Amino acid sequence: MTIEPQHPSEGSKRYRPSVAVARAARALADAGVEAARAEAEQLAAYVLAVPRGRLALADGFDPDQLAALDALVGRRVAREPLQHLTGSAAFRHLELAVGPGVFVPRPETELLAGWGIEWARRAAPPGPLVVDLCSGSGAIALAVAQELPAARVVAVERSPEALDWLRRNAADRVAAGDRPVEVVEADVTAPDLLADLVGQVDVLLCNPPYVPADTVVPPEVAGHDPAEAVFGGVDGLTVIRPVIARAAALLRPGGALGIEHDDTHGADVPALLVADGRFTDVVDHPDLTGRARFATASRRSDGRRPDSGRAWQTGSS
């Protein structure tokens, strides 16, 4: 894409942000990028190194900056994720470093993290033990650590590339003053996962790979999110099944589990939780678009099998 320098600010070689943004937005919209205007503004703000809200007040683009915006828009038109272009993803109150090799955290997962944070906030002193399985960039774990300073947080991830991003983000948060998150390199489907924490975890959160294998995903996902972060086997439940079983072992009686799932699994995941027999209060929650998105449950304290009849409910987030 080329941005013609038709509207330089009076008497200079600078180009008005409004003009550059409008042209970038048109190129993105023509390429089918949904939030074209918002993304054009974010790219323009990134190039000018100003907050997006201050774009209109910025001096404007010099020719090098215009060329830089041009190049970024070209990459976005080729469906590189916006967050890879800027190197950062917003998640609740965090800015996380992301790029090739790690899953870009999604807004819908903020709801799961928020649910877990509110639940963990009620824990008695000295503070909750929170586990984040399939941690990726560390989004959930680091949000918990930031928002609940008394929490001990353990983040588990298997991919070496994702672990590099997770450790980098964790170090950044320690530098910002947060309590360190404990990073564990492990397969969350291992039957002996976190053996030293059995029966002690207050809240266990997990955003696993859950997309059924034959699903066609958007080009940003297919080309840039690691496949092992996205696809959860033929039915999408390959990681979820063992995670539920291990969560039941790791949680203390009364502890809470929150697990994100595919929007086609709004009945399947609650059914798996009920069928396990060690959970109660099974609820499925919608995301902001109304799609079934995550299931929650409490670890039974009495080991009873679930009651027959209506065994789980749909909640609101």
Ligand SMILES: C[S@@+](CC[C@H](N)C(=O)[O-])C[C@H]1O[C@@H](n2cnc3c(N)ncnc32)[C@H](O)[C@@H]1O
């Ligand atoms: C959907 S991403 C979620 C990342 C992060 N929690 C988030 O919400 O942005 C799933 C993550 O699980 C990791 N993963 C997949 N299978 C795993 C396994 N068996 N054990 C540990 N991590 C796994 C992937 O590498 C990926 O980082």
